Amino acid sequence: MKNSAINRIIKLFMNCFGKLKIDYDMTYIEEMSCLVHRSMDSFSRNFHNTGHVFKLSEGLSPLETLACIFHDVAYFQVDGGFPKGMEELLLQYVLVEEQKVFIHSKSKVPNNELFCICLDIFDFKYEQELSSMGGLNEFLSALIACAKLQNLLDKKQLITIMAIIEGTRPFRPTDQHGKSCFDYLEERLIALQKKYKDTPTPKESVRIVELALNFANKDVENFAFENSAEFLGNTWALLEESNTFLQNARVYTITDYRQVLQKMESFMNFLRPETVFHRYKKTPSQRKYDNLISRATRNIQIAREYLKVKVLTIGIIEAIALETGGDAPISMFLGDFPTSTNDVLLRAEYYLPQASVSSKLTLDPDVLMLIEKGRAQDASFDIKHSPTxxxxxxxxxxxxxxxxxxxxxxxxLGVISTKEFLKSLDRDVVVGIAKACSKISISRQGALEKIIAGK
Structure with a gap:
């Protein structure tokens, strides 16, 4: 039997400090654990929650585990601001204007050496705007980790934790000189010796970067899952987490849903496997690295095609909706999503005609299996399998x-009419979907009949 999440976090902290032979106050351990639990298990978190921490922390050293506990504690755009209780601390160093976050000018921040070191490790500058894909959340999380751990750890240990968290900034390519983000992290760690006392030696810096590299690769390990259904299950959890309106499955519109899926499809098309996993010096081994890249390549390829089919399908339904009266709640055309296994709901897919695969058509068998049989888990806004x-x-x-x-x-986009789009499609597809939707959408039945009749 598993203990509650908050108590498991407390145990993680206790184990870390015990192995590091550091005396700790249980009241303070509880305070830090409550901060992490409150931040990561809020309503908005579906992937970057304490469950993510528990999975990643298995087999890590104490300093890696401490970095793991704190590395996602801040998630500004998802949580709608700073972690509760950390506002006063963070606003000493950053400024928020119209949901944009900037580092304060040098004259406005407290004289804090750890903050200056954190700036150097992240290669950030005073007055710089911080973006979600440019290290905003990792930087805020590192600042919180330092603030909470500075009275328990020495400077090198804190630098190690900051560097590990910096390494989790995702999807950074190798530059034109063939240098990776971890090569540059090593340079920045070594350069600390010129500005501060008691900072890592070059040899220690290499070891810290190896720890950061290993944790960064572990943080995105779902891209290398052998089971693509599990990979897509995580992708759907991220979709829900980054689009909070999806968490109420009965109120978002067809266009809302299509735009969310299309945004993820565009991201997958942009994503390159070599920016997901990294190699630094000989870590990981060439064989292991090649295997990671190979599996990521296949998962991304499957995700691209899977998402393209999903987007096209909802795009057809959106076009039908626009032709029959305009955008509408998705449930008006497809029915409500089940909220339990006991729900018996009227759903459009129950009225779709059977479709067999023509020998003249090419289909990716893995994509077909995922669409037909489903991802590894349901999401609150979607079902695992996709009948339409x-x-x-x-x-x-x-x-x-x-x-x-x-x-x-x-x-x-309005370049051509939705009617032109529907006419360009296989007639059986449009009629089959329109007939199924007509069984659900009471107010649009008359207009849907016109589409079915080809008018």
Whole structure:
């Protein structure tokens, strides 16, 4: 039996300080644990929560574990601000204006050596704007870790934790000189010796970077899952976490849902496997690194096609909605999502015709399995399997999806009409989906009948 999340965090802290032979006050351990628990298990967190910490912390050293506990404690854009109780601390160093975060000018920050070191480790400057993809959350999390641990750890230990958290800034490419973010992290750690006392030696800096590299790769290990259903399950958890309106599955619109999926599809198309996992000197081994890149490449490839089918499917439904009266709550056309296994709900997919795969069509068997059988877990805003997307994919195949996708994009951007888009599609697909939706959407039945009739 597992203990509660808050008590497991307390135990992690106790184990770390025990192994480091550091005396601690249990009241303070509890205070730090409550901060982490309150921040990471809030309503807005679906992936970067304490469960993520517990998975990552297995097999780590004490300093790595402490970095792990704090590395996602700040998540500004998802949480809607700073962790509760940390506002006064963080506002000494950063300024928030219209949801943008800036580092204060040098004259406005307290004289704090650890803050200056953190700036140097992250390669940030005074008055710089911090973005979510540019290290904002990692920087805030590192500042919180230092503030909470500075009376328990020495300077080198704190620098190690800051460097490990900096290493989790994701998806950074190797530059034109062939140097990675971890090569530059090593340089910045070594350079600390010229400005501060009691900082890591070059040899110690290399070891710290190796720890940061290993943890960074572990932080994104889901990209290398052998089971793509689990990888996509995590992707859907991230979708829900970064789009809080999806957490109420009965109120968002068809367009809302399509835009969220299309944003993720665009991200997957932008993403390169070599920016997901990194290698520093000989860590990890070449064989292990090649395996990570190979599995990430396949998962990203599957995710791209899976998302493209999903976006096209909801894009067809969106076009039908726009042609019959305008955008509407998604449940008005497809029905409510089940909230328990006992729910018996009217759903559009129950009325879809059977679709067999033509020998003339090409389909990725892994993508088909994921669409038809489902991701590893449900999300509150979506079901694991995708019956309507299965119908579309079986009817038109990969080539049909590739052909229809840009036409859909033009239609939903207003370059061409939605009617033109629907007419460009396989007629059976449009009629099959429109008939299924007509069984659900009471107010649009008359207009849907016109689409079914080809008017």
């Amino acid at each position: 997307s299965t119908y579309v994919y079986k009817k038109i195949g990969r080539e049909g999806v590739e052909k229809a996708y840009p036409v859909m994009t033009k239609a939903l």
